[in-house]
Amino acid sequence: MHSKKSALTKEKRYVKLIIYFSYPKVNDMRILKRAAIAVANRFPLLSDESKMKIYCACITDPESAASRHLELLSRKPDQRMYADMRKALHKYGMFYDEYAVYGCDVNPPGDYITEAGRMTLLSHFNDKSAFSLFADKYSVYSLFRDYYKRRLVRVSRSSDYEAFASFYNDCAPAFAKPLRGSCGNGAVILESGDNTKALFETLSHGEGYVCEELIRQNGTVRDFNPDSVNTVRFTTVLKDGKVIPFYPFFRMGRKGGITDNAGASGVMVPVDSETGRLGKVGRDENGRYFNRHPDSKIPFDGFLLPEWDNALNLMASLARTVPAARCVSFDIAYSANGWILVEANLRGQFIGQQLCCGKGLYTELVSLL
DSSP: OHHHHHHHHHHHHHHHHHHHHTOGGGOOHHHHHHHHHHHHHHOTTSOHHHHHHHHHHHHSOHHHHHHHTGGGSSSOOOHHHHHHHHHHHHHHOOOHHHHHHTTTTTSOSTTOOOHHHHHHHHHHHBOHHHHHHTSSHHHHHHHHHHHHOSOEEEESSGGGHHHHHHHHHHHOSEEEEETTOOTTTTOEEEOTTSOHHHHHHHHHSTTOEEEEEOOOBOHHHHHTOTTSOOEEEEEEEEETTEEEEOSOEEEEOOTTOSOOOGGGTOEEEEBOTTTOBBOSOEEOTTSOEESBOTTTOOBOTTOBOTTHHHHHHHHHHHHTTOTTBOEEEEEEEEETTEEEEEEEETTOOOHHHHHHHTSOOHHHHHTTO
């Protein structure tokens, strides 16, 4: 355990050095390019999105980030705040936008799990072989098929057409999302009555999509926002044979939105992992706080998610499916078939957990290595 933590500390320092020496005051694009190559070579598991965020952190300035997030800051930005933002970037690898989202003009930035360090941290929990098993949404479906309790097909190559045509004929309207997408980006509802061949050609363009039956939610879980599938994000840690739920939270979409993601203005509320009881206050990534859903007006305080024991049993079964993956983010939903898996991610973010509990969770997560 000591060697893992030591290696993790070294890699965090490496990221800090890359960001520090890439700071735009150098005004030398060759240094930026070398930094990007160094990141790619040193951290092959970093997604292209993470690499781009590191690059953007190197070439933007704190003033621009602060102006984008004025509503999240406790005071008017000034030179003192900009200096603190640079310090957080250099010392902790915290991007300027993260500084604002987490309210680090008030909250100490040192213990937050940042985007720059997230994949490095996860690579110490999960074997390299596990990442290939979670390569895309269809690969994940293949791993956890029994827990989906609904049909799902891949649309990315010509050989997928027959399965898609049968699925669309039987299941439309249906839900489609990019094969390698995240945060609900690109998700669409496939209405019935479209030209099947033309629809297939559209969806299979590029990296492709996965298409699945619509999830029918029940009762008050649905009533929070009937337009989206409202889910619980369970990040699980497998340690010494025990499954540890790491700060679960409930996500709800907004009126007219088909996804519950916080990045799409969704609302997040902490969940007591033992009882399934919602916390008193929810929030979104725009810095707004709510004690009830802003559209449906259903209060959060005291609301008990149904059949919570079954949700915990599902979580434990999911977490033990791939022993090489010790830290996984699972999204589950309460449906007409009980609790089901929506999707799983080996590269899950920690924004929701840290916003819901109002603190950084780096030290706590590292203690579970």
